[in-house]
Amino acid sequence: MNCCCGNLARVRTSWMKENPRRRFLSCVNRDGGCRFFEWEDSPLCARSRVIIPWLLRRLNALERENTRLVRRNEIYKARKMKYDYGVMLEGEDNL
Numbered sequence: 001m002n003c004c005c006g007n008l009a010r011v012r013t014s015w016m017k018e019n020p021r022r023r024f025l026s027c028v029n030r031d032g033g034c035r036f037f038e039w040e041d042s043p044l045c046a047r048s049r050v051i052i053p054w055l056l057r058r059l060n061a062l063e064r065e066n067t068r069l070v071r072r073n074e075i076y077k078a079r080k081m082k083y084d085y086g087v088m089l090e091g092e093d094n095l
């Protein structure tokens, strides 16, 4: 689909609270001042507007937790290596 200035409209995804995960078309020249905008699908139902942001918050929390656990696991692995081999790796004297 072409926008009013003749460019090919690009599909983007809204993550705003009122329209989470809703796709819309806008111009590739948006930063150049083209105001073309059109929703690509129908509005979300009330239940989706509540559940999708909740799932997003949950996903973000789990990703943060995963990052923390991966980091902690690396520290434990380094400690175990130090214990098993009696080696002091550079920069790890505080483990």
Ligand SMILES: [Zn+2]
Pocket (backbone or CB within 6 Å): 003, 004, 005, 006, 007, 027, 028, 029, 034, 035, 036
């Ligand atoms: Zn345009």
